[in-house]
Amino acid sequence: MTGTLTSAWRSEFPGLQQLAAEGQTWLDSAATAQKPRVMLDALQHWYAGGVANVHRSQHRPGERATTAFEQARRDIANWLGCDAASSLVFTRGTTESINLLAYSLSTSFHPGDEILVGAHEHHANLLPWQQLARRKNLVLRILPLDAAGALDMPAALAMLGPRSRLLAVSPLSNVLGHMHDLTPLLQRARELDVLSVIDGAQYAVHRQPNLAQLDADFFVCSAHKLYGPEGVGLLYAHPRRHTLLQPWQWGGEMVEHCDYQNASARPLPLGLEAGTPNTGGIIAFAATLNWLETLDRAAIEQHESALHCSLLGGLKRRGMQLLGQPDTALACFNAPGIHSADLAMLLGEQGIAVRAGQHCAMPVLDSLGLSGAVRVSLAFYNNGEDLERFFTALDAALEILA
Amino acid sequence: MTGTLTSAWRSEFPGLQQLAAEGQTWLDSAATAQKPRVMLDALQHWYAGGVANVHRSQHRPGERATTAFEQARRDIANWLGCDAASSLVFTRGTTESINLLAYSLSTSFHPGDEILVGAHEHHANLLPWQQLARRKNLVLRILPLDAAGALDMPAALAMLGPRSRLLAVSPLSNVLGHMHDLTPLLQRARELDVLSVIDGAQYAVHRQPNLAQLDADFFVCSAHKLYGPEGVGLLYAHPRRHTLLQPWQWGGEMVEHCDYQNASARPLPLGLEAGTPNTGGIIAFAATLNWLETLDRAAIEQHESALHCSLLGGLKRRGMQLLGQPDTALACFNAPGIHSADLAMLLGEQGIAVRAGQHCAMPVLDSLGLSGAVRVSLAFYNNGEDLERFFTALDAALEILA
Amino acid sequence: MTALSPAAQAMLNEFSACKGWEQRARLLLKHGQQLPALPPELRTDKQLVRGCESPVWCQPDWPDGRLQLQLDTDARLLKGLLQVLRVRLEGLTAQQLAEVDLADWYSRLGLARQLSSSRSNGLNAVYQYVLYCGGRAGADTSPGCAGSCQQAATNR
Amino acid sequence: MTALSPAAQAMLNEFSACKGWEQRARLLLKHGQQLPALPPELRTDKQLVRGCESPVWCQPDWPDGRLQLQLDTDARLLKGLLQVLRVRLEGLTAQQLAEVDLADWYSRLGLARQLSSSRSNGLNAVYQYVLYCGGRAGADTSPGCAGSCQQAATNR
Numbered sequence A, B: 001m002t003g004t005l006t007s008a009w010r011s012e013f014p015g016l017q018q019l020a021a022e023g024q025t026w027l028d029s030a031a032t033a034q035k036p037r038v039m040l041d042a043l044q045h046w047y048a049g050g051v052a053n054v055h056r057s058q059h060r061p062g063e064r065a066t067t068a069f070e071q072a073r074r075d076i077a078n079w080l081g082c083d084a085a086s087s088l089v090f091t092r093g094t095t096e097s098i099n100l101l102a103y104s105l106s107t108s109f110h111p112g113d114e115i116l117v118g119a120h121e122h123h124a125n126l127l128p129w130q131q132l133a134r135r136k137n138l139v140l141r142i143l144p145l146d147a148a149g150a151l152d153m154p155a156a157l158a159m160l161g162p163r164s165r166l167l168a169v170s171p172l173s174n175v176l177g178h179m180h181d182l183t184p185l186l187q188r189a190r191e192l193d194v195l196s197v198i199d200g201a202q203y204a205v206h207r208q209p210n211l212a213q214l215d216a217d218f219f220v221c222s223a224h225k226l227y228g229p230e231g232v233g234l235l236y237a238h239p240r241r242h243t244l245l246q247p248w249q250w251g252g253e254m255v256e257h258c259d260y261q262n263a264s265a266r267p268l269p270l271g272l273e274a275g276t277p278n279t280g281g282i283i284a285f286a287a288t289l290n291w292l293e294t295l296d297r298a299a300i301e302q303h304e305s306a307l308h309c310s311l312l313g314g315l316k317r318r319g320m321q322l323l324g325q326p327d328t329a330l331a332c333f334n335a336p337g338i339h340s341a342d343l344a345m346l347l348g349e350q351g352i353a354v355r356a357g358q359h360c361a362m363p364v365l366d367s368l369g370l371s372g373a374v375r376v377s378l379a380f381y382n383n384g385e386d387l388e389r390f391f392t393a394l395d396a397a398l399e400i401l402a
Numbered sequence C, D: 001m002t003a004l005s006p007a008a009q010a011m012l013n014e015f016s017a018c019k020g021w022e023q024r025a026r027l028l029l030k031h032g033q034q035l036p037a038l039p040p041e042l043r044t045d046k047q048l049v050r051g052c053e054s055p056v057w058c059q060p061d062w063p064d065g066r067l068q069l070q071l072d073t074d075a076r077l078l079k080g081l082l083q084v085l086r087v088r089l090e091g092l093t094a095q096q097l098a099e100v101d102l103a104d105w106y107s108r109l110g111l112a113r114q115l116s117s118s119r120s121n122g123l124n125a126v127y128q129y130v131l132y133c134g135g136r137a138g139a140d141t142s143p144g145c146a147g148s149c150q151q152a153a154t155n156r
């Protein structure tokens, strides 16, 4: 029974207790995750301890801030399995990371070059490329999905060709919940010298990345989905591609030398980090990952997978229509003959925090002929009771809307 | 005597107590400010209360987040005296706000158009314009300083002409500490239909802005200098200029409609806010300003001005060479015949957190023939004892370096 | 604040009698059924109010200076919410319209949450749209003001 | 870890005897005076190590496979810190150089803070630069590797 699925980690998340006290069940973690105590404490510690700017350190508070900041960079790089901390650039989030790439790489493209993007991408991994294609007269090609709602790998491989210049794809979609093995695609991209961008916003939450092994050119994700604070994102850039990255935003910190008419940027990562960074957020994110690192990964993945099975089972038993064949973290569905907005409203009335709509992926919903869907998304702090409450509410809603 | 200058607000800043316990005196507030308790509490409250995304609100936590977020926007707009909250865009900081403008406005320029920038600008208000000028073949002209280190207003007025398209200037420089009255310049800009950008990063800390009265086209500042959290900045855009602003970053939230090949952006402010915002930071910033609003503005300005007098007096008595004729918030200086780095190092050894170097304003230091300067910067939480400690340390340093 | 019409008063009485979300939901569904479907030729982009996750079509008219409102959407509960809006607004002059306290209306019906979450269901966007069209009703009564609805919706 | 030369050992003894920051500062000033000024013709951009707020000029040579190091800067205390670096590194082979634990060295002298704040004073940048030039010393002993110093400085 789902009720016996308990989360060993739940009590570390004060927000969940507060939500429970208000009768709310959080099943919208793919949108943003609740935060562990260690994250709150790190933020508090930073702000209560006396703040200072980084990278200007004639005084001790500045020195301490710089040390903590660069240690956070190393810790996060370690967690990602990335070779050198100097390849890790801090941004505001996945969206900014991808926009940064789309501007910063733009001199690497020639008219007619092709950008390949998965059909299931979040707007953040579609629109910046679409706009780059418009600016530079490139061709944006969409890698199709197969009948199961996964990337059609043979088709994708066949689309990679001599005109391909960049491939942008996410291993785990925020709508279809299918975990892709991108190895063959990335390998082909390397053979053809195609730039590869991995949108790891959802993926990194459910599989600890090993960037050295993945061997993509660029990898991006957001802290807030990974149990970290808001306003922090990552951009990993493989050293072999550093020289392609032109400065994008200009200002303090990132500049090496300038006069009124000329300026030169520092090398990565500083050259892409203009302005005062979100130091406290970055330190708190590193603290979050350091804590995650102490947990039993296998146990987490097993728990998440048991929750997911239970979710799928319950949806299928009730005849819900799933989008694709989700195998990880989330499921999007519709009730036959019922509008997703109606279902979502009645779930919301009952304190079930799920999401309905187009999930920032309008094109894929359009292509499935759907105006929307309800999404239930899980994290390792969820438990069987959360699912029971969800199904009880779903049954009540279905009865009213029948 | 300086020792009798007490700050009624100091006890609200836990970071200062922590720094004091470590023997550190914070005189680097122009770089970043310490945070009031109310800011820490607001952050903690947000993260411990159960987070949610904004602008997607079928569930109660999302609705609550959206309400708090948009209320924060109104509160901040109110504090700034700006006409409509819809003119207020959230960014990461001043640097991002100005970069946003330099990209987003770029279709408003034609080759040969002139951009006018103060000689005293921070890199953040110089380099983005410099780069825009390069991209679009514009002419970057530098508004000169007078002998006192203030903008030479007659010269600046004379430089505004038919080819001028944009004027970017800060009322209070982070190096020269002179408070400018920009009214005549802004008025002339309006007459000539020149776009005006005010870098209020330092200004907003020491004078509560009244944007309606200032009547510039754009105003930017950073939360972290204004006693708020890191990773939050503001861009105010006057409604008369909204249509000039093209979308810059693309992604979720900001898009109105899209398919694989086309997308349209929402109107301001959302259309310029791509990706998940720093919701907690923004809410905590609004809490900070709401608290500031309850304080006695006149008393604060009087206290800051007394501190500043005392600082100037002590520096002059010791024969220090001031940069310009600072009248607000800070003073940059050099000791005759002593390298600023040497002085800074010995002040740092004695727990005095001041800054030395070029202060992200290389060109103005170059033009003064200086390799650097020491900057002491004040906030309303400083007191006479802070200055006494500084002067004691300065005397000791001068003796060693004599 | 503009007074309630008899139809609105009746609706208020009905909702006031509801106990809990379930009864309110059923009542909303019932009222939704009373919202006449918009003829297909009026379900065009011109009538589409943006700023809603579920599309809402909206055709306001002022035959004798008083609002007559056609509304439609695909979701059934949202239909009910639109009917609640329609009953409150129909028959009002442009002037009266501007003085309606919508938040108060929905909250008296126990539907406050539905209004406040209107970034996705667009109730406010619809109201702003009607208001906007009402403001220009003298100048232009044709349904051609859709372009500014999103503006209206996001400026609220 | 590479052993200390007699000169370095003597310096360590001197600094160990210091009580407090003031004595250390005076000692640094004294040692700074022992750093020979770089001839003006070597104070060029080629020898400039970036990544320092105060410019540092650096000319490493390996006359017989052992480092000979000319360093200069304008600030007096930084001169002292450079002399401290020079005394530790001079006479080492490229191989020994790579095995120096700089953090340990400065911290034994009571100067740990000065190293850790080296984003501005560039001590680490100088060391990385020398290391880099040492690594290519066989291939190229000319002072032409300045382009990569900033890289070295920021990658630390």
Ligand SMILES: Cc1ncc(COP(=O)(O)O)c(C=O)c1O
Pocket: A030, A031, A093, A094, A095, A096, A122, A124, A125, A170, A172, A173, A174, A199, A201, A202, A222, A224, A360, B252, B275, B276
């Ligand atoms: C797959 C994917 N990519 C990108 C994003 C955008 O992330 P952010 O809003 O944190 O920038 C999301 C968030 O929903 C996502 O799920």
Ligand SMILES: Cc1ncc(COP(=O)(O)O)c(C=O)c1O
Pocket: A252, A275, A276, B030, B031, B093, B094, B095, B096, B122, B124, B125, B170, B172, B173, B174, B199, B201, B202, B222, B224, B360
């Ligand atoms: C006048 C001025 N403008 C811009 C900035 C840049 O602000 P931020 O680093 O918060 O983006 C600063 C900060 O030092 C400043 O003093």
